[in-house]
Structures are given as structure tokens and as C-alpha cells.
Amino acid sequence: MSKQLKTLSPIDGSEYVVRDYATTAQIEATLARAAAAQKAWKRTPLEERMALCSRMVDAFVARKDEIALELCWQMGRPIRYAAGEVGGLEERARYMISAAAEALQPIQLPEKTGFSRYITREALGVVFVIAPWNFPYMTAVNAIIPAILAGNSVILKHSAQTPLCAERFAEAFAAAGLPEGVFQYLHLAHGDTQGLIQDERISHVCFTGSVPGGEMVERAAAGRFIGVGLELGGKDPAYVRADADLDHAVETTVDGAFFNSGQSCCGIERIYVHESLYERFVEQAVALVKAYKLGRSDDPDTTLGPVVRASAADFIRGQVSEAVAAGAVAHIDAADFPLDAPGSAYLAPQVLTNVNHGMRVMTEETFGPVVAIQKVSSDEEALALMNDSEFGLTASVFTRDIDAGVAIGEQLETGTFFINRCDYLDPALAWTGVKNSGRGCTLSSVGFEHLTRPKSFHLKTEI
Known part of the structure; x- marks a missing residue:
């Protein structure tokens, strides 16, 4: 070598x-x-x-x-x-x-x-x-x-x-x-x-x-x-309860998913949204993601840089294409981000809906600018889906009812639990994970x- x-x-x-x-x-x-x-x-x-x-x-x-x-x-x-x-x-x-x-x-x-x-x-x-x-x-x-x-x-x-x-x-x-x-x-x-x-x-x-x-x-x-x-690393989930502050939940989870081009071990990769907020959440999230500017990292106007290498970008593209072939809906047109091209490290962000846990994009670490959003009808359904993972680094719940959020957090298989925030490491708290x-x-x-x-x-x- x-x-x-x-x-x-x-x-x-x-x-x-x-x-x-x-x-x-x-x-x-x-x-x-x-x-x-x-x-x-x-x-x-x-x-x-x-x-x-x-x-x-x-x-x-x-x-x-x-x-x-x-x-x-x-x-x-x-x-x-x-x-x-x-x-x-x-x-x-x-x-x-x-x-x-x-x-x-x-x-x-x-x-x-x-x-x-x-x-x-x-x-x-x-x-x-x-x-x-x-x-x-x-x-x-x-x-x-x-x-x-x-x-x-x-x-x-x-x-x-x-x-x-x-x-x-x-x-x-x-x-x-x-x-x-x-x-x-x-x-x-x-x-x-x-x-x-x-x-x-x-x-x-x-x-x-x-x-x-x-x-x-x-x-x-x-x-x-x-x-x-x-x-x-992880496949970190967020759950947006019916009583969540919608604007705050959208802004926080999108940033948690796309900061550093999604290349964060504790980034948000899957979001479960209560059915009463689901349509509005998706609409606002898509609008926010479309506002990112994909460009060279040395350009001060760039808000979304390339992923680390072209092979990583192609892996992510493959995961997204596989999900879409299985019925997922992709809400971002790559044509709106001209630098995106197969074989390039520049990759358009993507928001996926109509997803399920039979898709790799919901179970396998993506480590890129992609987030998948799934509709749920109850805390119990969200909790089961959040725990349905080989990873357990962080997990987030967005809610105005702190006691209800803590009750969910106590049942989550995770190293760090957040309410109304995500993708942050507080040095006064133990940084640890469970499972893989x-x-x-x-x-x-x-x-x-x-x-x-x-x-x-x-x-x-x-x-």
C-alpha cells in the first residue's frame, strides 16, 4: 500500500x-x-x-x-x-x-x-x-x-x-x-x-x-x-407530538438533520410526526430545506457544503433511490441544486415521506443531507418506532407537556434524551450510547x- x-x-x-x-x-x-x-x-x-x-x-x-x-x-x-x-x-x-x-x-x-x-x-x-x-x-x-x-x-x-x-x-x-x-x-x-x-x-x-x-x-x-x-454513531429519531410548537419543531429538526450536510453522529435522520400536525410539518420542512444554498465550502454564502467524498454522496443517492423505488416520496428536485451530479461530492438535500421501516433509509445510518418523515397516530406508536433501531445515541421529543415528554424519554433506548432540542452535546452531561x-x-x-x-x-x- x-x-x-x-x-x-x-x-x-x-x-x-x-x-x-x-x-x-x-x-x-x-x-x-x-x-x-x-x-x-x-x-x-x-x-x-x-x-x-x-x-x-x-x-x-x-x-x-x-x-x-x-x-x-x-x-x-x-x-x-x-x-x-x-x-x-x-x-x-x-x-x-x-x-x-x-x-x-x-x-x-x-x-x-x-x-x-x-x-x-x-x-x-x-x-x-x-x-x-x-x-x-x-x-x-x-x-x-x-x-x-x-x-x-x-x-x-x-x-x-x-x-x-x-x-x-x-x-x-x-x-x-x-x-x-x-x-x-x-x-x-x-x-x-x-x-x-x-x-x-x-x-x-x-x-x-x-x-x-x-x-x-x-x-x-x-x-x-x-x-x-x-x-x-446513530440513526437518531425525533418525535413531534400533537401539542408541539410547530414552527420551533420544524426549524430545530431541519437544522438538526442538515447541519454539516447531515454528517453528524447525533444528527436527526428520522422524524415521526403526529398525524394532526403531519401535513403542515412536511410543508414547512420542505420549504425550509429548499432555501438551503448548496455550494463550495469556501463561499461565505454557502449554507450546505459537499459531503466528505463522492463515494459517500453516491451511497446516499443509492439509499434515496432505493426508498423511492419502494414507494417513498421525494420532495426536493435535485435540478434545483445544479451542483448535484452522480459521481460528485455535491449532493442536493432531500426530504422523504411515505416511508417505513422496511426501507434502509429508516434503519441504516445515512450520514448525509437526507431526512425521512413518518406519520404516527400516538405516543405509543412513536415510541415503538423510535426504539426500532440498532442504534441508540440520542432521541428528541417536541412537546409543550414536559412531564409527558419525560415519560417517553424514560422508555427510549438512548444515551441522551432531549425535549424541544436536538443535535447538541452538553459537556456537563455524560456522552454515551447504547446498542450499536x-x-x-x-x-x-x-x-x-x-x-x-x-x-x-x-x-x-x-x-
Whole structure:
């Protein structure tokens, strides 16, 4: 296979980044540095770790415009939205820094005469983070900052579509004064990625990506008895109840479906609407989607950029064509979006109705600018359909009756439940999934538990 990583920009298919893959010697040196550096880093006072991570965020945010432009060219997000990725990283990182002192504090047990008892949170060692291209900074930071705060060292392997993201992390940590070896990155081929997981110096793996990718990580880690965090995407549903604020529900779910060209693990891909609102919801949703401007990501007027590559666009087209052949109704004419063409990464948005769960578009992750809308007659029907999925990352209900919405949420098989919003990650809440959306947790105080191990101290103080 090629010894070079080549990133083709979805904007025009040009070669945007070329990097050599890491050699065996470079991989070995990186592992050795990470293992050695972690031994000293875990003894560094937490206050110093927090201050250093804060300086790293400052250094990163200072390059916001440059980073946004690179992101636009690497994975196709419209330039008008690209800087939001920097804001999202800052929000998550600063929250985790503020939460670290309490989350990593020893647990003191009730007094027991003659004994001192407490539980500490111990660093795991070297954490291997494998990050995706779709939200390349915000997904990676979920693991990187808390891992380093907890006293681990980190090796980052970023997507071949967004290799500059790994380099920008490294530059920001270097500017902040992080000791050498505590954070490093490697540009790796697939076989070398598996080999790294199997190395005895890797103590934990954080992976965000596809289900097949997660299966690879689990196979590579089998028998090593290390922690593996897997965030594997979703087929996230929304339910619009009869009492919902219709305008708000339409605006929020359409944005949740089409932001980032639908390339979000927690994006809305299927919407269930109560029959009393169904016709009006579809009419308003279609009108809103028709207002998107499909164009080059570096054009400030563009509101819908290309998907990441032409093959992804053709997969999505195939899913839509198959649904239409099975009876679905497509409400958007691709001719209204002239850049759309087979073999192109530019893809018209699509709204489908007359859909059912016999269609792949309702059960298989689409990861593109397509949303399917199905009519329902009751909460019970909506709940059954929402749970009828191999995924369970997020789910949303739109309603004015919060108690009724919570009652539905308590029965949904999902990692995060929303009422009257969607497609948002609050860093104070645990980010987790069920079923094929993965396992483990990042963010919140709970996220630190997955990047540390408990160690119990049982001291007899009176003899």
C-alpha cells in the first residue's frame, strides 16, 4: 500500500494535504516517549495540569480563523460555520478543566475508629485516541483533555481526511508548554493502528467512528483487558407530538438533520410526526430545506457544503433511490441544486415521506443531507418506532407537556434524551450510547471514571 496519506478536498477534489505515514521506528519512539513521559506527568500536581490545558485552549483559539479555513478545505464544512468547531472545542475543554478538581478528588469514606479509608482515581497510562473527520476537533477533545487532566499521556491518530487537526492539537500543546511525550500524534495506516492497540504500552483506547471500525478496535484489543471507549454513531429519531410548537419543531429538526450536510453522529435522520400536525410539518420542512444554498465550502454564502467524498454522496443517492423505488416520496428536485451530479461530492438535500421501516433509509445510518418523515397516530406508536433501531445515541421529543415528554424519554433506548432540542452535546452531561451506538462515556464528571482506575486505601492507624 501507499506510504503516504493523501487528503483530497471535497471542495474541488484537489490534493490538499500529503503526509508520510509513520514508520515502524517512529511508532516505537512515540510509544516509548509516551510511556516514559506519563510516569512523570501523573505526579504533576493537578493544578498545574489544569493550568497547562487552559493555556493550550488559549493557544488553539488564537488561531481560530486559520483552523476554520483548513477545516473547510479538509472536510467540506461551509466557512460560515467552520469557526464554530473552535468554539465547541473551547466550551468542552474549559468545562472539563473546571470539573477536574472535583471529579478527580479522592473519595473520603465515613470515619471508622482506628482506620483511614479513601479511594483515589489513578491514571491509566497511555491513552490512544482515534478521531473522526466529521467533527474532528470536538470529538477528539472529548477524550484528549480529560485524559491529560487525569494524568495520562495521549497518542492521537486522526482521520486521513483531517490530518492537520492532529498537528494543530500538538502545536497548541507545545505553545502551552506541555512536557515532551505527554501528547503526540501519529499518521497511521490501518494495519499500524491495529498494531498500536495491541501494544502492551497502550492502556486505553477511545474510538469515534463507524460500527465496523469499532468492531476492529474490539478485535484488536481482545485479550488485553484494557478499556475501550466506542462512539459509533446513530440513526437518531425525533418525535413531534400533537401539542408541539410547530414552527420551533420544524426549524430545530431541519437544522438538526442538515447541519454539516447531515454528517453528524447525533444528527436527526428520522422524524415521526403526529398525524394532526403531519401535513403542515412536511410543508414547512420542505420549504425550509429548499432555501438551503448548496455550494463550495469556501463561499461565505454557502449554507450546505459537499459531503466528505463522492463515494459517500453516491451511497446516499443509492439509499434515496432505493426508498423511492419502494414507494417513498421525494420532495426536493435535485435540478434545483445544479451542483448535484452522480459521481460528485455535491449532493442536493432531500426530504422523504411515505416511508417505513422496511426501507434502509429508516434503519441504516445515512450520514448525509437526507431526512425521512413518518406519520404516527400516538405516543405509543412513536415510541415503538423510535426504539426500532440498532442504534441508540440520542432521541428528541417536541412537546409543550414536559412531564409527558419525560415519560417517553424514560422508555427510549438512548444515551441522551432531549425535549424541544436536538443535535447538541452538553459537556456537563455524560456522552454515551447504547446498542450499536457504542459503549463507554466521555465528558461530564462520569467521563473521568473511564480514563482512570479506582485505587482503594485501607489504613489501620491504631495498633
